Amino acid sequence: MARRRRDNHQPQNPHCKHRAKTTIDQKRMLATPSFLSSLRSRFPSSISNDRTSWYLVSAVTFSICNYPEEVANLFRFLLDEESENASLAAKKISEGLLKAGLTGGLPKAINALTELGKVVPAEMRQTTPYRLLDISEAERQTRGEEYFKKTYGKISERVLDNLHNAYPDLAYTAVKHIYSPVLSYTDVISAKETSYVLISSLIPQDVNPQLKGHLRGGLNQGATREEIDAVRSIAMSICEVCGVKWRGEVANL
Template identity: 35%
Template sequence: MADFATPEFLDELKSLYPAPSNYVDGDWFLAAGIAFSSSNCPDGVPHVLRYALEDLDKLPGTSDEDRRLLVRKMRDGIFKSGMISGYPKAINALATLYEATPEVLRDTEPLRDPSRSKEEIAAAGQAYFDSTYGDTATTVQPMLRSIYPDLEHFTTKLGYGYVYAFLEVTSAKETSFAMISALIANDTPRQVEWHLTGAIRNGATVEEVRAVREIALRIAVKAGISLKHEVPNI
C-alpha cells in the first residue's frame, strides 16, 4: 500500500523538478506515477493524478485540453514503462489511473495509428533507438542481436517502433524519463546509466534528469524496494 503518497510527500517530489513555464511540461507527475507503478504501488498513481489536476486547476485559463494532456501523459508514460517494469504492473497502475480519471478526460480510441505499416513502425523504432543511444547504438544494437537475435528484432521493431517512438503525447525526453523511472525500481544500473545519458540526447537538461532519478529513487525507497546496486547518476 502506498500510504506514503501524502500531499506532503508529493510536495517534496514536485519541488525536485525544475519549475516549467507550462505546468503540463513539469514532468514530476509523469516520473512519480511511473515510479509508483514500477515499485508495485499502483494505489499511489491516483494520488499523483488528483494532486496534479488540483494543481493545474489553480492556474488561470486551464482547459479540459490541458487536463486531458496531463492524464494522457501519465497514461502513455505508464504504458511505455510496462516494457521495462512488466505489463502486470502497468495494467494495475493503468486500472487505478482509469478509476481516478474524470470520465470527460478518458480516451476511448487508440492514440497510436493502427493502420501504420510494419515498415513505418520499424523505421520509427530505429530512428528513436539511434536518437536515444547516439554513438553507442552501433555497439548496443549488435550486442542485443548477438545475445538473442529475436531480442534485437523485438526491441527495435516493436518495443521502440510501436511503443516508444510514438511521441505525440510523451515527447522523446519524456519517453526517456519513463524508462528511467521504471528502471530504478528494477535495480538495473547498467540500463539506468544508458537512459540517463539517453535522456540528455533526447533533449532533457542535466537538472531535469537528476530530478527524475531522485523522484524515482525516493519512491522506490519509500516502497521498500531493496536495491542491491548503487543507482548511477549523471
C-alpha cells in the same frame, strides 16, 4: 462433586475479528499531498519550464514499485491542485505507464492503468487508440530505428549487436515491437519525456547497465543534466518510501 473446568479464554467479542481485518486492510498512503508537493518542487522553473514531468516520473515510479493505488492518489492530488491541467495529465500519465510497462512489466502497467481509470473523469478518458491513426508499418519501423540510434548515439550499433548476440529475437523484438510502435511514438509524450519514463522505470529495478544507457539517452534526446538529476531524485525518493532496496550504488551521470 466434580470441579468446573476453569476456562482461561475470554468470550470472543464478535467485533474483534472485524476490527483486526479493518486494521490489516488499511494501508498507509504514500502519495500524500505533502510528499507530492515536495516532489513537484524538484522541477523548479529555474531548471525547466516543463511543469508536467514531475507527475509523469512519479506515476511511473509508483507503478514499477508495485504501488498502483498510489498512481490513483497522485491523480486525485492533481485534480485538487492542478485541475486545469488534469486532462493533459491523464493522457501523459497513461502513455507513460504504457511505455514503462515494456521495461518494467506489462502486469504492472495494467494494474496502474486500471487504478488510474477509476479516478479519471469519463470526459478525460481516451476512447480510441492513438496508434490506430498512426503512420504505416514501414514508416513506423524507420521511426523506431532512428529513435533507437538517437537514444544510444555512438554506441547504438554495439547495443544492437549485444542484443543480437544474447538472442537474435531479442534485438528483433526490441526494435520491431518495442521501439518502433511504442517508444518512438511521441504525439502524447515527447522523446525527452520518454527518456524520463525509461529512467524512472529502471531505477526501482536495480539494473544499472540499462540505467546507465538511458541516463545518457536522456541527454541524447535533449534533456539537460539538471533535468535528469531531478528525474533521478524524484524516482529515488519514491523508491525509498516504497521500501526498495538496491544491491549497490544506483547509477548516475
